[in-house]
Amino acid sequence: MRAIVINQEASMPEHVDKKMPELQEGQVMLNIRASSMNHRDVWITKGLYPGIVSGATMGSDGCGTWQGEDYVINPGLDWGLNQNFQDSRFRVLGVPDDGTFADYIAIDKKYLYLKPSHLTVTQAAALPLAGVTAYRALFSRAGLRQGEKVLVTGIGGGVALMAFQFALALGCTVVVTSGDAAKITKAMKMGAVGGYDYKDTNWTKDLVTDFGGVDVVIDGACGPGFSGLIRVCQPGGRIAFYGATAGQIGSVNPQQVFWKQLSILGSTMGSESDFGQMIDFVSKHHIVPVIDCVLPLDNYRDGFSRMAEGKQFGKIVFSH
Amino acid sequence: MRAIVINQEASMPEHVDKKMPELQEGQVMLNIRASSMNHRDVWITKGLYPGIVSGATMGSDGCGTWQGEDYVINPGLDWGLNQNFQDSRFRVLGVPDDGTFADYIAIDKKYLYLKPSHLTVTQAAALPLAGVTAYRALFSRAGLRQGEKVLVTGIGGGVALMAFQFALALGCTVVVTSGDAAKITKAMKMGAVGGYDYKDTNWTKDLVTDFGGVDVVIDGACGPGFSGLIRVCQPGGRIAFYGATAGQIGSVNPQQVFWKQLSILGSTMGSESDFGQMIDFVSKHHIVPVIDCVLPLDNYRDGFSRMAEGKQFGKIVFSH
Numbered sequence: 001m002r003a004i005v006i007n008q009e010a011s012m013p014e015h016v017d018k019k020m021p022e023l024q025e026g027q028v029m030l031n032i033r034a035s036s037m038n039h040r041d042v043w044i045t046k047g048l049y050p051g052i053v054s055g056a057t058m059g060s061d062g063c064g065t066w067q068g069e070d071y072v073i074n075p076g077l078d079w080g081l082n083q084n085f086q087d088s089r090f091r092v093l094g095v096p097d098d099g100t101f102a103d104y105i106a107i108d109k110k111y112l113y114l115k116p117s118h119l120t121v122t123q124a125a126a127l128p129l130a131g132v133t134a135y136r137a138l139f140s141r142a143g144l145r146q147g148e149k150v151l152v153t154g155i156g157g158g159v160a161l162m163a164f165q166f167a168l169a170l171g172c173t174v175v176v177t178s179g180d181a182a183k184i185t186k187a188m189k190m191g192a193v194g195g196y197d198y199k200d201t202n203w204t205k206d207l208v209t210d211f212g213g214v215d216v217v218i219d220g221a222c223g224p225g226f227s228g229l230i231r232v233c234q235p236g237g238r239i240a241f242y243g244a245t246a247g248q249i250g251s252v253n254p255q256q257v258f259w260k261q262l263s264i265l266g267s268t269m270g271s272e273s274d275f276g277q278m279i280d281f282v283s284k285h286h287i288v289p290v291i292d293c294v295l296p297l298d299n300y301r302d303g304f305s306r307m308a309e310g311k312q313f314g315k316i317v318f319s320h
Numbered sequence: 321m322r323a324i325v326i327n328q329e330a331s332m333p334e335h336v337d338k339k340m341p342e343l344q345e346g347q348v349m350l351n352i353r354a355s356s357m358n359h360r361d362v363w364i365t366k367g368l369y370p371g372i373v374s375g376a377t378m379g380s381d382g383c384g385t386w387q388g389e390d391y392v393i394n395p396g397l398d399w400g401l402n403q404n405f406q407d408s409r410f411r412v413l414g415v416p417d418d419g420t421f422a423d424y425i426a427i428d429k430k431y432l433y434l435k436p437s438h439l440t441v442t443q444a445a446a447l448p449l450a451g452v453t454a455y456r457a458l459f460s461r462a463g464l465r466q467g468e469k470v471l472v473t474g475i476g477g478g479v480a481l482m483a484f485q486f487a488l489a490l491g492c493t494v495v496v497t498s499g500d501a502a503k504i505t506k507a508m509k510m511g512a513v514g515g516y517d518y519k520d521t522n523w524t525k526d527l528v529t530d531f532g533g534v535d536v537v538i539d540g541a542c543g544p545g546f547s548g549l550i551r552v553c554q555p556g557g558r559i560a561f562y563g564a565t566a567g568q569i570g571s572v573n574p575q576q577v578f579w580k581q582l583s584i585l586g587s588t589m590g591s592e593s594d595f596g597q598m599i600d601f602v603s604k605h606h607i608v609p610v611i612d613c614v615l616p617l618d619n620y621r622d623g624f625s626r627m628a629e630g631k632q633f634g635k636i637v638f639s640h
Binding site (some may be wrong): 085222228244254258263 | 556
């Protein structure tokens, strides 16, 4: 079968002909019909992940067919039973476990969820990792409530867009940031009420002037701009972050945090419960993931290049 | 009546003869029999608080008598109904509102709580502000559960000691830090299972080696050492801080925070609900606040000097 595998000595993964996986107890053989990329895939090719094994199939997100039904895969393996944090055995599907950029995957049946009926296979393949990460950050961690004001930073990324769509679906007022005016324009068309260029030194003041601040921030950047997120929070605000593309959190003013009773919440991936709730939420609200482009799996190199450049708005999907 | 009032042109408050307060609607006249100091009182004398009015009576904590019954005062005025954060009208009793360092106070009856019967008037006067601040940080914010491991930093301060006693009473394993070996020794005698000098560069490693880390941290310092608090947290850990005696939070590693699913929680004072629950908890567990010394109110200068030096272990109480 086809498989796109990591080669630690090359800057791009390799297309190989791999033998079919063998089924272990509890596993089923899913015929993968679409998969999608995450930043994680690019980081793995750069060697920026622990536990990389050359020859392992890449890809965390996938949607496929088993016994005539279409399923999406929960890529969070062995989270464990504690909702508050993942077990030490926890890992994300796709390196070192063989992932979704292949024709078939042998996967434990408990990680399969029926594809929401309003989504195509291609759309559903865009959902898993970004969806569960956004869901946990927004609901399980930040406890978003209907009608609250939400800031989603770095709009255009998979998790950011999913958080944005979830918050809109709940009936929240959502503002966004980006370094790219075109991405802000797109978000405004989708329902954002405000958009700010985070490179503009006045953006936090402008947001407070325009909307009086926000109740919840969903961030994947951290970095020196983190103190601005604290400034735009209203009392009782929650900042949940799931990544740190801009690096270390710079100096933080603790008085602002305790006087406003803020909560700063680290969040990554999600539990099986988070995943199931996310699928239900997407089904209930007929949410369709934003897709940047659909490429044939054989053209995976174009997908890796596009994501590495950061030009995408939404998910990069491979059709198999 | 006697009153100790702020004089913005002097480094010490003044002892004055003040006319009796006039009762407003809903207020009762409490004969204050004991009061206690907080860091806030020292900061006010240094001009480090907004809204300071020369001539206002100082003091946030007090226990007194009205119609033959002894009451402690909830010093958190006009918190409002939202449990998540205080109303914009919120303020702490004692400058600009006339406080407890006086023979009498006119106070809204809703801020009076019957003195827990296991406490003397002197002990009860040590309870309010430190007690409610510790209770909110530990329970309402960090959600401490029985059997968890807790780190309380800067043991010796009023809030730190109260948090320490509350966590012990709940059946938690508690470790402490201090820059003063004598304070650590005292805490160990009270039930701490470990004590670390935060000036020792290896203290976080030692704590992890000794106890495997902690579930909850209660901190009042922040400052450059904050990253050490993140290091000692186990997955799912919560750091609640109520002060920042060491200044700005330095650079923070976001990967540690999101990978461990940590929560960093600002907390200040507490709601009326927090205060009522704190009084009930203290009564149920027969907690007796740690008192550093009891001074006659007329010797208030000694109290202010002692607190400014930071030598105290427990609360500095004035008997009236």
